[in-house]
Amino acid sequence: MPKLILFLMVLGVSFSCSEKVEDDLDLSGASILISEEIKDSMRETAGDVLVQEIEKRTTLELLKTNDWSSDTTIAIALQDVTDILGEKVPDQDEAEGNILKREGYRIVHKQIGEKNILWIIGADARGLLYGIGKLLRTAKMQEKKITLASNIDISESPEFELRGHQFGYRNTANSWDSWTIAQFDQHFREQVLFGANSFENIPFQDPNSSVHFKIHPQEMEVELSKICDKYEADYWVWTPAPHDLSIQNAHQKGLEEQEAFYARCPRLDGVFVPGGDPGENHPSKLIPYLKDLSVLLKKHHPDAGIWVSLQGFNEEKVSYFFEYLQTENPDWLKGLVYGPSSPPIEVERELLPEKYKHRFYPDITHTVRCHYPVENWDQAFALTLGREPCNPQPNHYAKLFNQDASFTDGFITYSDGSHDDINKVVWSQLGWNSKVNIENTILEYSRFFFGEAIAEDATTGILNLEKNWEGPLIGNAIVKKTLSHWQKLENENPQLQDNWRWQQLLMRAYYDEYIQDRLTYEKNLESEVYDLFADAKNKGVDKTMQDALEHLKKADIEPVSQDLKKKVFNYADALFKSVGAQTSVEKYNASGTERGAILDLIDHPLNNRWWLEDEFKKIEKLKTEEEKLNRLLFLKTYENPSEGSFYDNISSADAKHVTSKTDDAIDFLWEKNGKSRKRLSTQLFQFTPTLEYNELDSDASYIIRVSGYGEALLRANGQLLKPTKYEKDFEQFKEFPLDKKLIKDGKLKITFDKPDEEHLNWRKQSRVTDVWIIKQ
Structure with a gap:
């Protein structure tokens, strides 16, 4: 019989190869047995996650049991447990590297006579959820059926200890301010199942700052803490210091506000205070504030830590800060955060004493005017899609991760909405294994959220969306191919029409093609206008400019590809209903045009017609026909x-x-x-x-x-x-x-x-x- 070989390129991973039975392991009728040694809250969470996520994808409701009566059992246990109700938990073979590290898991199939047992063994409570996540991402699920490769034996532990994402319940996020507690609960669950272990909120929001708030921000601050506790995830907060600590009483007022928040939260693990963006405080003012803050934090959450970034620090401030660490060696500081406008990441790591952790704060949410702008992005996209479109860039971010993450102990990414959902999963998986196969990560994403039947086709579509953004848009043949691919998926999978992840990917495919069609059309109109200038001496400058303006107006009165634009608007409306995505300031009350309002800029001119209109007004004021003709010639030859x-x-x-x-x-x-x-x-x-x-x-x-x-x-x-x-x-x-x-x-x-x-x-x-x- 053929051997089953699992190639899993991950740190801390080992595998074994065993004789493969003819059929995959059928879990459709399996029972779930959870070790009594697991604490009650996690027993309930682990069981609910496994049962509920399988039911969503198969309509099967697997039963939880307290015995081994079932022929097929999914057994969930901690690695330090020796047996469950008399059934021996599989040993970890140290020689094969199977000893799990913190947060690690093992998934192993054992067949004893006619009985099949699929073990999910966690190094700790988090490891159990990561093992369940791997099962859900790799199992083949369809209506009334779930199967998994037989004789599977996977052991995996994470490479980076900190793997998280920021989820600010605030107006400037382009969707989250409209979310309910249940939506956050489900989303945090999904992020954990892909390997995240931390979530960072941005508290102290004005309850009147967003028309989308479903509950008071202070109430949501506490609820997010509870959700993190439910999934054994760390709860972080991003809380700037008072803008100017030299103002009288600013220091004390900042402390009082913070302590009231600490007291409300049932769980709090990290407090990140940015040194800048916002904030202009000198470290001589900031450090005493942080030190006092740490006392209050320890009072309510003894294991939590204070973190700070040096964003916006000049050379003198950086020197002051590191000299303080060297001379004072403070225990109240947990670590340093590297973010946009911080000193170079390798310099920070070199200067930072070994006792302190170094956290990465990468921007995975923006496309321009940001930490990691899209490379070689066509201006037509920058003008229309702006800073926060749906932006799956798995290969781009894998390169950036491996460029910078090695200088840190892990990351909590900067995000401002649901549009970067794929990037979050990519970073979480890279945090498990920096050499993970990115295409396989997208395949697991597609399988988990869209289904086994179309996982490969959806993966191709997602990877092609990234290619749409590579280099000049005019002549990029992949854009039309990408849309055709997604249209085929759209037509063949009506069951996904209400899936918000599906909606935003389709919207992007339509948007990209619409912008390409507009760009080609409008550039041609501008070129044709310059051809009109050739006859200006005979026709007269004023008549030439009038004809040119009429020709340029075709972009507005005879627009192209309106069927594509309509699809974009339809999906934008669907996204507002499904996930609260605010793609327009006027229509959906987005907080600003830069915050994902891609509808408001979708028809931004992609040629120089606005500029030419203004230039023509200047030419009209010139005194002689010769001056006017010379200026027209200058406009015609500007780029030629x-x-x-x-x-x-x-x-x-x-x-x-x-x-x-x-x-x-x-x-x-x-x-x-x-x-x-x-x-x-x-x-x-x-x-x-x-x-x-x-x-x-x-x-x-x-x-x-x-x-x-x-x-x-x-x-x-x-x-x-x-x-x-x-x-x-x-x-x-x-x-x-x-x-x-x-x-x-x-x-x-x-x-x-x-x-x-x-x-x-x-x-x-x-x-x-x-x-x-x-x-x-």
Whole structure:
């Protein structure tokens, strides 16, 4: 007979290979026997989770029992138990590495005569739930049937001790402020079943801040604590210090508010106080506050710890903080949190004394203006989908996890809604095993939430959604294929129409294709308008501009692909009803356009028609026809300079000569609530881009023209150039003559020195938006 081989690439995992019987193990009629040695609350939770989640997917209601009378039994036990009602619990073979570590589990099938026993053995209470999660994610379930591979023997323990996600019950979250206690309970359960062990709330919310609140925020704070206790998960809170602790009584008022909260919570394990974002306190003020806070925390929750981040700290503040740790060696601090705008993660780890834990606080929820912006994202998506769309990026986040997580003891991710659900699962699984097969993780996700029958097809669809975002949108053939794939799934699976995870994935597929169709159409309209300019001398500038405006208006009065747009709106409405997703400020009371309101920007211009409208008004005010004609010619050749010249929109996904990438979430300039009328290229920028050219004429003279904001300290092949024009505002120009001696071989590398602007907010710092190499 063939051997059954389980390849499980996880730390702490071992497996055994045994003779495989002909059929899979049928658990459809199994009874559930739970060891008496497990504490009552977890016996109830474990049994309920297993019975209820199987019933949802099969309509089978497995019975809990107190004996071995059933031919097939799912036996749940702790690893330090030797037997259950006379049946010996399988030994852990130390030689094979099967000894479970904290939170680990073992799933093993034993056949004794005609009796089949599927053991779920936990190293502790959490391990039991993780073992149940693995069973539910790998079993094949359909109507009235559940099966599992026979002779299975899996032992697994987590690689990272901290694996959690932030769930702030607040207005700025794009869905959670509308959730009920039952929805949070189910969602936390599902997160645990995929390996999470911590959840972080954001308390102290104004009860009038959201029209969506189902219960008072202070009541929900306590309920979330209870839910965490039910699932043996740690309950954390993110609680900034008073903004300015130097104000009289601010320190004491902050302590009083915090203690009242601590007293209300039945469970509390971690308190995270960000050093910045928000907060501007010097560590000399912040540290005494944290020390006093720890006393109050220990009073109500003796095992809980205080954590702090150095977000926004300058060099002096960082030095002060670490010098304090070295000299004072405080016991009241549990650990340091690395988040956006913290010192480099490897530096923090190196400077942090070994006694303190180091927690990761990665942003898995945002796409732009964030910790981890989408790489090489087309501007059309940045303008329309914005910061918080449905954003499954399993491969992107696996790369980032393995880049940074090794410097930490684990993570609680930053999240602001249900749109990043897949990313949470990916991070939880990477926390178990940093080398986990990502495609298999998505397969388990699809199997668990959508069913065995379509798990593989749904996995393909999810992975293709990530590919939709890779590089220039025009010409990306995968977008249409992705939509066709999801439409087939949509038509064949009406039973999933009310599943919110299904709804948001389908909405994304329709949205992406709608934006691609619009982009292609609107770019062509703009190109055709520039062709109209060619006859301006005969027709007259004013008549030419009038005709151009009429042509550009086709984007609004003759829009394309309205059937796709309608589907997006239909799914957005379904998501509001199913999970409270607020995809519009006006329609669903989202807290702001940046907070997942993708409907409000779905028709944002994807060409420069707003900018051209404003430019035409400026041209109308010019005195002579010649001036007007010259300005029209400038508009026509803005992105298409004369032959032998080159132009690059610095951060565009299709920039040909740009070799650098955006620094940190600043690839899309946000102003006027996302409806800027600046040129599209002006809304994309880098602080210090690098460009390379290999096709210059070594005998020709060139001028380098730069647009952007502020300073531009430009070097050509390493030499700092002196400008002949130096304008500093948006859509003004700096010009630098290029000496022929610098391009003897026709090659040119342009770099920019960074000005000394650390004292300025990044929005006020110098940046580059467009670069031209103009042949004279």
